[in-house]
Amino acid sequence: MSRSQARRGVAAVGVAAMVPLGLMIVGGGAANAAPASVDWWDGNSHFTRTISNAMPAVGEVVTTSTKFERKAWTSSEILHEVKDVHPTCLTYVEGSAKVDGKAQGLDSKGADFAKVKGSWTVYPNIEPKSHTFEFSYTVGADCARGAALPTSMHYSGGLGSGTYNDKGPAITVAKNASTTTLAAVTDAKVGKSSQLTATVTGGAAGNPVEFYDGATKIGAGPLAGNSVSIAWTPTTAGDHGITAKFLATGSANESTSAAQTVTVAEADVETTTALAVPASAVTGAAVELTATVSPAPAGGTVQFKDGDANIGGPVAVSGGVATLSHAFDAAGGRSITAVYSGAGGFLTSTSAAASITVTDPAPVDVETTVLAAAPTTAKVGAAVDLSATVTPTTAQGTVQFKDGDTAIGAPVAIIDGAASLSHTFDASGTKSITAVFVGGPGYLNSTSQPVTVTVSEPLPTDVETATTLVVPAAATVGQTVTLTAQVAPAAAGGTVQFKDGDRAIGLPAPIVDGKATLSYSFPTAGAKNITAVYSGGTGFTPSTSAAGVVTVSAAPAQGGGSLENIFGS
Known part of the structure; x- marks a missing residue:
């Protein structure tokens, strides 16, 4: 505490007498949210400081109030500035500052203080005999829990100033109450991994949660957000009492979920899948692929595969057998497998690979038709497009465009049943254009009907003036x-x-x-x-x-x- 020169004598007495005069602190428990107060004399000035809730929880709002009074038959004092000092984890509630119950705008604020300025006279024998300054704060999640966090105030007035460090009352932020719930666990089986998921309120990311089967610890994991999951693989069938326990931390209390009775079924039956396929096939001709699952399961499907690619959709298993009729669309060597999905207590299984050699049928030459297309008119020296369309579009070969009997350019390869050529006529006149298709292996030749193109000289260009x-x-x-x-x-x-x-x-x-x-x-x-x-x-x-x-x-x-x-x- 420090006072100005004008009150040095009284201040000295106040410092010496502060403890004997009684630093009275009154506080209630967190459950009742009782206020806590402290009062002291400094010379002829009396201060009473109150916290609305000395044991708040995170997110609650607490209000500090400081009452100024003067000893009877002494001089009055004019208060110019009051600075309320608080822990940095408290956040000032905007617009909450009051003087004698009336709103008062802040002069300034910082991480650990809020300050008002003005002119308030305190009289010893006439009204107003006191002034009360209030400030409200929200309790932040970064406040230490279970530890006394000091508060105080400073002021300046006409007779001097007072700096009271950690005068109080202190605030002790209560630990968070936590709750832990365990998500329903279904379809648990011996030897099969199940997921245990707990959700915690009041905790924080990284806080530990343990899982128990009765009194036996299954595993543990840190919260990610407000939940955590672990894998549990039961080793015995029957009923298991599963719980999740959130461990106490520096900011939250421990909590345990209600016990959940999880019935663990016996382990699934292992299966084997055998595959039968023909050694060879012809493209376009259907063959049968057959899979036999042992022991014969009650349900499930088989997915036939060519390497990593599915062949058709899943086929239902009946009497332990699944059959698919399939026609291969391209020649080549095939590596076929059958994958049983598993169902009703039977585990999945995959057959050994079987090879099929697929060949194309004997070739038959295919008839073709070709259509030529060209613009009806053209100019000498101006490029135009000549095009041809060959049917079927799978035909392989080239197209030679002709003007009468004269070849135009070189043969053009057919791509997706079409060919085109950009051509510039060098003389005017009527041109008879045809497209001659020369087929590749398996395709017959064909020639289009002629199309007529009238070629004229270009018009002269006007001279600029x-x-x-x-x-x-x-x-x-x-x-x-x-x-x-x-x-x-x-x-x-x-x-x-x-x-x-x-x-x-x-x-x-x-x-x-x-x-x-x-x-x-x-x-x-x-x-x-x-x-x-x-x-x-x-x-x-x-x-x-x-x-x-x-x-x-x-x-x-x-x-x-x-x-x-x-x-x-």
């Missing part, structure tokens, strides 16, 4: 001036329309030797934005010049009236 405008720099209203447009290259045909902004000036002027002119007198004064728009002609594209400015005045232009501006497109 550029238009240049020549206008005088200045003119006078009513004075005739010449506007000139030059089109390059010299266009054959077309006209030029002169414009003032968006307004046409005069009629379109014809092009002569690439040039068009217009004699024109401006009716009004001002700056005129003149352009020349070439219409385009046969084989020539349109073009527009850049804008030229003519300054038109009402009076005769003064000197330099003959200057011209030249503007290109």
Whole structure:
């Protein structure tokens, strides 16, 4: 404790007298959530500090209150600042600060304190004779359990200040109550692994849980989240009393699940599976695959396999036998097995592998048809696609495209019944296109009906033009001036329309030797934005010049009236 110079004498007495004057602590048990209080004198100031619940649980809210009073017939004191000090595992509840029961905004807060500032006068003989400061906190899961966590407060006032470290009352956070439940265990058998799963409330990840068969420990594991599972393989048949026990930790109490009676059945019967298959087969022709399970089980299925691939679906076992009729779709050596699923107390089993050599039937040449497709028109020098479709699509071979009797390019391989060729005709005329299929082994040749392609010369490309405008720099209203447009290259045909902004000036002027002119007198004064728009002609594209400015005045232009501006497109 420390006090300011103004109260040094009284503070000294308070320090010496603190213990003899009685550091009274009153506390209730966690079950009753009783408050705990401590009071002390420091000179002429009396402090009473109370915790609403000295033994809270995690997640509960506790409130601290500190009451300030003055000894009778002494001077009053103005409180300027009260700092409530708390364990760092408590979190301030926003908006909970109060002075004399009324909400008070915080001045500041930190990991271990909350502070208010203001001006509160405490009088010794008239009201207000006291002021009470309250702060509420939520108890965090990171609080140590079963250990006294100190609280305190500091203040400053008109007569000095007080720093009271660990004055109290202390808070002791109770351990979590825990509950443990054991999930139902079904289908337990001797020699078969079953899963035991326990769910715990009040624990934390990593806390240990043990499993028992009666008084015999089966195994243990740490919580992952709020549950844990272990594998249990019973060795004896009959009823077993299974429990799960959550072991006490520094933050939670021990708990044990209700005992669950698990009836363990006798071990399953071992089986053997024998497989019978023909030594050879032909693709597309069905053969029988037969599996015999011993001893004959009451139920279950057999899955026949070719290597790792299933052959059809599972086949039910009847009288210990399962049979599947199957046609192989490709030639080659096959390694066949039969896998019994197990059922009704009978264990699974897999047969030894049996080999089948599958061959294709004797080949028969297959007839084919081929259809040719091409665009009806084409241009000299422009590539077009020629295509052919062969039926059946499994046919192997090549297609030779022809123009009459002349081969077009090289033979094209058939892929999935189709072939295509990009071709450029080098002369105009009518072309008769056919596709000739040359079959591979087992497929006959065929030729398509001809398709006609009319090939023409490409159209000429128009020549781009550029238009240049020549206008005088200045003119006078009513004075005739010449506007000139030059089109390059010299266009054959077309006209030029002169414009003032968006307004046409005069009629379109014809092009002569690439040039068009217009004699024109401006009716009004001002700056005129003149352009020349070439219409385009046969084989020539349109073009527009850049804008030229003519300054038109009402009076005769003064000197330099003959200057011209030249503007290109």
